[in-house]
Ligand SMILES: Cc1ncc(COP(=O)(O)O)c(C=O)c1O
């Protein structure tokens with residue numbers, strides 16, 4: 001049987017291959033291994049053989065990733081009309097697409113309601129009575145799923161502990177009323193949904209279980225037989241070398257026991273788990289200096305918070321390696337890796353033990369496949385990086401490097 005390890009560490013990538021890709025495509029460069037994406041999907045199916053699995057497109061909406069995931073047979077969970085459009089264009093069948101509306105702009109509702117008229121198997125999830133009204137105003141009478149606010153959150157950072165954030169979903173004691181409201185408008189109420197948060201670890205199993213139990217209690221109050229119960233995504237992956245992989249079987253056991261009395265199809269919608277360890281960010285050292293305040297070296301690189309915002313936004317840890325050809329022969333020095341953006345928060349990794357950095361060295365930043373290129377931005381007029389996809393060992397350009405013209409092309413001005 002094919003080896004299917006629960007985690008791919010940064011050290012598992014071929015350094016020779018990474019250097020070759022940087023030479024060919026330049027840096028900063030995202031590399032995504034689509035075979036690893038498929039393996040990750042297979043591991044989700046192993047743990048949840050009885051579930052419908054939707055890929056949370058927000059983790060990485062690249063056409064290469066979406067096509068690979070659609071071909072592998074997963075559905076798609078989309079957070080915006082743009083994600084729906086990209087998912088369908090990449091090959092997802094609309095009947096496998098759920099659009100999760102969060103305070104949706106009018107254009108999003110216009111788009112998805114029009115699409116649902118053409119493709120009635122599309123599912124729209126909403127977590128506010130106002131959204132139900134706004135869907136009805138547009139004539140929507142299709143497949144509707146209610147998002148519930150469980151009041152319990154978990155995740156790698158408090159800002160992604162979605163289940164505790166009242167912005168998302170309807171409290172359980174209002175759920176029946178909103179379901180009736182949707183039914184009164186003629187909508188077909190097919191499911192309920194809750195999401196605990198993003199980056200669930202083995203320490204969060206209890207919170208995850210409580211959210212699913214809450215959902216089961218809500219289901220028992222609803223005046224409708226449901227087709228499915230969507231328990232969200234959020235399955236975490238180890239970022240730090242010392243972290244253990246999430247026990248996905250334990251998560252699945254908890255979900256099954258919490259939903260034991262519920263007669264409906266289980267749906268899960270992970271994003272990070274599909275893509276995080278399938279991605280690496282390559283960046284080149286352009287500046288080396290001593291930090292006058294301490295003992296560390298500072299390695300200035302060509303990627304920063306505009307390329308990978310997670311360290312600046314959540315204080316997130318990403319492993320970093322110096323993959324220079326002769327790195328193994330060098331002394332190891334405490335090093336902070338910082339980007340080119342004019343912000344003190346522009347740090348990719350602080351005080352890391354790295355082989356002595358030299359100008360021109362290639363560094364690899366691990367676990368960059370989820371919420372990496374997807375959250376890249378153009379602050380400081382810095383064009384977003386290129387992305388390369390690996391498949392069966394072959395590399396191909398998945399997204400070209402932006403230019404300053406890509407940034408200014410949308411500007412309107414009179415001379
Ligand atoms: C509603 C919903 N579903 C799925 C996800 C996917 O989360 P993750 O990438 O952590 O699996 C998110 C993000 O937290 C979400 O908000």
Ligand SMILES: N[C@@H](CCCC[NH3+])C(=O)O
Pocket residue numbers: 058160162198199310370371
């Ligand atoms: N963007 C977050 C995940 C949040 C997902 C949105 N619900 C991260 O990088 O970890």
